[in-house]
Amino acid sequence: MELKYLGHSAFEIRTNSGVILIDPFLVKCPDFDYSNTTDIFVTHGHADHLGKAPQIAIKTGALITAVFELAKYCARYGVNVNGISLGGWISYDWGRVIALPAFHSNSSDDGTYTGCPVGYLFEIEGKRIFHSGDTCLNSEMKVIGEVYKPDIAILPIGGHYTMDVENSIIASDWIGAKTVIPMHYNTFPQINADIDLFKSEISKKGKNPLILNIEETITL
């Protein structure tokens, strides 16, 4: 399995039986080749997360998974959607996913209510990867650590709209993942983050801070 960072909160996961895009807001890599995408996961309806999801789904036939109201919004584009909510594991050819709570707001650019914001925990090829979406520090993260035990946590660190570096350090402790990947920082001036501080504090906790460059790929 390969994980590629596409800037902001966007990631691609290439598995043995499908190619997943998460929050495909691709301003940092506008020429990215998404033609093999089979599944798109969107954490909430804000433009910096929904990104080009409907357009990519139109071109590739990929299935968009999102919370019911957001999935319904995407269905307006005539694409395949899987409307889900918090609660249970959802199965795919390449593994399974559960939507977990995020504390944030949620609407589309035109003001449509798009349900509750979520994070996703992916279980693929024996690994558990948690992408928290936009969220503040919250006590649900203790449950995520205790019950779901992710190997990798992908967390926002930019502040202003989400957790900042300080709170992401606490979150990484609660979630318990050995590897922590920062996201949602340095895209706009409001979310500039001290990445060196993140790196040193995560290391002090005995964890592995994994700072990915745009379009950098790691093998898991």
Ligand code: NI
């Ligand atoms: Ni947001």
Ligand code: MN
């Ligand atoms: Mn955002």
